[in-house]
Amino acid sequence: MVLESASGVRDGDTVHVLVDDGIAQFVELIKPSATPVVGTFQRDGTHAHLESLVPGYSERVELIGSFPGCREGDVVEVQILGIERGRPQGRVKAVIQHENEVERACTAIIRAHRVPHEWPSVVAEESVQKSVLEVDRKDRVDLRDTAFVTIDGEDARDFDDALYAEPRARGGWRLLVAIADVAHYVRSGSALDQEAVARGNSVYFPDRVIPMLPESLSNNLCSLRPNEDRLAMICELTLTRSANVTTFSFYEAVIRSHSRLTYTEVDQYLKSRETNLPDAICASLxxxxxxxxxxxxxxxxxxxLDFESREGRIEIRQGSPVGVVPIERTEAHLIVEEAMIAANVAAANYLQSQESLVMYRVHEPPQREKIEQLRNIFQSVGQRFPGGIRSPRDLQRLVETTPKTRIEPWIWELLILRTLQQARYFPEDKGHFGLALSSYxxxxxxxRRYADLINHRLIKARLRKARRSAxxxxxxxxxxxxxSMTERRAENA
Structure with a gap:
């Protein structure tokens, strides 16, 4: 479609076009999308317009009718009515009002980016049990006496994973990664499942979480809360003394987290070895x-690739943002991260060994044009850029060998990250460039991620030797x- 001819048109509009040799030329708007446009209210004397906050829709919308209660700069929702003289027209539907600045900003962003945030009545009507039932434990391995712990941030409420490790008699370790068995409760094709796939993932804002699943599941029945029976999928890994994974297996279990630990607590224990935790937990840590x-x-x-994280979180005081605090990745974070990567690799390898379909996490190598752009940037400031960038090791070495000049090292890392392709979900194995893994x-x-739920279903189908794929x-x-789109939507929001 020739976008230049479609001024004022947006996603979801019904339009009349003329098609010639595969090219669509816009003629007229037949029916505007029912989704309101979110933006800021601006007065032009006796008239007013909307400055859109919706990504990809930068049109200035002429407002018609009256504007009671609207003040300059208010965030409002506008229903588009049509296009006149190439300019969209609309009517104010609602003013987004909240008690404080952060609430208003987050609500505006959620609506502008069209993040699903209200539960359809049919989802609310689907009954969800309150606790693990005796029938749920049937045919599961009982690991309730195993000293699993969760390790998360102070504010976390949805605990996906729990860890336990013990030594093997001949050296090396047995690592158990317990993951919430969401697939047991979210049945494929149900109203709950359809809403989960529509959301795609949970979205985290400074003042709230828009969960992929209702809180009755995400923060309760599925969450691996301490001292409560929970259903889990287990990835059991056998590792050598050098942490080479030699065997892995998957099975359903019932577990009981023995403690809800924070990253701070684990870091303090690793540094001082002083704690009131039981011996079994200390040994596992x-x-x-x-x-x-x-x-x-x-x-x-x-x-x-192993770059320094430059992520931050917005610090809020009395409903207003007051600064950005850097998020430090400590050894406690990395303990969890490496265990999760090992389990994710095992999941891909297990499904491959069973000749099953897989929802891969694909991260393809950077395109040649991007590498050339990076080369030009390096050379423009007098930095050496070696030829033959083919692997993540080459890019990692590039950062490590770049002289420390007036330009901070993390800026080079950021430029390299922008050179990389975006990771995505795809049922064909193309490897993971950033992690230097052939399958992931x-x-x-x-x-909080629908891709993981899909892979749980695929693994369960193989465990039960189902003839048909899930x-x-x-x-x-x-x-x-x-x-993949909902992930980008969440990141942008």
Missing amino acids: QHLYSIYQGLRVRRSDRGA AHFTSPI VGYEELEDIGAHI
């Missing part, structure tokens, strides 16, 4: 730390494209 050290060495050996899939966060290739491809 020490083995988890040893496993992490070995996995980090293996990660470095295979040449994975998401398995460890089914409470989902077909074309459907998997469509879902992958959709949840």
